[in-house]
Amino acid sequence: MKNSFITSIILALSLFGISFVVSAFIVRNRLDTQFPGGDFLVVEESIERTFTPRNDFLNIIFITLKNPNLKSSAQMRFNLLDEKGEVLRQIDFSGRNVEDPAKMRFQFEPISDSRGRPLTVRLEVVSAHKDPILVSVNDRFRRDLAFAAYYRKPGKLAAVKDTTSFWKGHVLGDIAFFSIWAVLLGTIALARRKT
């Protein structure tokens, strides 16, 4: 490690390289839509939210649940409904399998024509328990179900394009920060050279 500056560049590039490889070749699903959580609510009968996926091949919905003290053994059901209210995908699960908190993964056969179709994610109680399950919602007043929806990536080339486009979008989306950040790095590099 005679030249620490070159070492630092190599290490940084290695980290970015790992990230790129993971993103382009290992990650099989991409984030389609995310409704972040801000609170937790008891699921009494059912809770749902309708959204319009931006991509085809929707295949995973993540919902964060809580099972206080791991006591609940309520029988629950995850439903994905189409615009007519018909069930497209359904997964039953037990409160016994819910930790506190738990990021529940509902993975199903990809919906090949999901793009642009209003779909409803619904969580319902099939058989209640005295210790209920709580579900993540955006806030306790609006009570909209919080979840993240992923779609299956189409292919390696498209994935690489997606990844580079995502990074480019973020840089251009906060150009002020990246400009200052680049100036900072340049200043440090210059100061090092002059030392």
Added chain:
Amino acid sequence: MNLKKTLFAAAFFYFLIAPFFFHPDLKTIFYLSQFFKNGVFDIYAFIAQNPDKALLGPFVYPPLAYFLFGVLFVPVKLLAGADFVSWLGRGNEAVAAVSIFRYLFLMKLPIILAHLATGALLLRFLKDKEDRRLILLLWFFNPVSIYVIGLMGQFDVIPVMASVLALIVLGKRPYLAALLLGLAAGIKTYPLLLLPFVAVLSSKKWQEQIKVFAVGAFVYLLAIAPFLKTQAFYQSTLVSGLSQRIFDLGLPLGFGERILVIPAIIIALFIFCWRRDAGKPQAALPYFLSIPLLAVAGTHFHPQWALWALPFLILATVKHKLYPAASLFFLGWLAVVLLFNDSFLTWGLFAALDPGVLSLMPPAELIRSFFDPLLLQSLAHTVLAVGAGWITWSAFTSRTYEK
């Protein structure tokens, strides 16, 4: 090689990677610290009384951490922009924000500055030019520092910096050393374990030892006193993390009783220190190394705990050319961490660059079909423990450390 060049290279590296890697702990502490500017003094009672604000969990650190980040929150928020607060209030997976790179950089900035300052402080311990260069290279470019500070953004480096400073001043100003440890314990509790040793090392006279101990203990008690009546304070800080895990490793005696290994080693080390090194501050380094290293070698640790002993481990490694032992330690540590069944400690670190990584199962789950991940993690932990033990043994048996 000019030492300043190495410091600049380190600054370049950490500022380069800081914006791009994410861990929710950093977001959580800034989320909770924001209430300080709204006049909330007792964060523990506040969260207990307002469970709707506990979306990301309670505040689990001692109170000085809250005040420190409460003060830092103001300039960070100013530079981060209007959406920063609402982003903080979202769940741990809210990584799709447009300005997330800016947020991550700003939140990590004070931590990186502390890391750079600690590197500069470490130069005080050695005089040989080549040793000083190696100290800096190892401190900045080892897996623990890169992972904990550059990727995760954990703030343990702040009490670590105070502990390094305490070691520097121990010889001439033991009361200041104790005060620094008391303050550091108000941010993260582990420096309290070093306080009895600092007291004994400072003087041969027991009266002086008690005074030194009392200074450090008083500062810590002053920090926590306003919260001692708050039940939530005990639940959040005193009965979590290290304070529980050091009691996990035990030798069963039957009827539910155990010999607690980590406390036993600490007590033995204390007696050893008292018998052999009382009044010898120049012999402090092996204790500063071994006590926090026990938290890593002997418990199911959090990754950032390895930072506590790291500066002293690196000093020992460079002085005694213990590179094979250090390699065992770092490789073992890395393997243990990557085998935690927690997405945010593995793929999740890349979530800001690609939210899709959050759909991946942790590596531990991926290898479960082929090999028991817990057994593999245990093997890695054993390797880490051997490396740690080797370095500690060398530090105690050489006894050539002089500041």
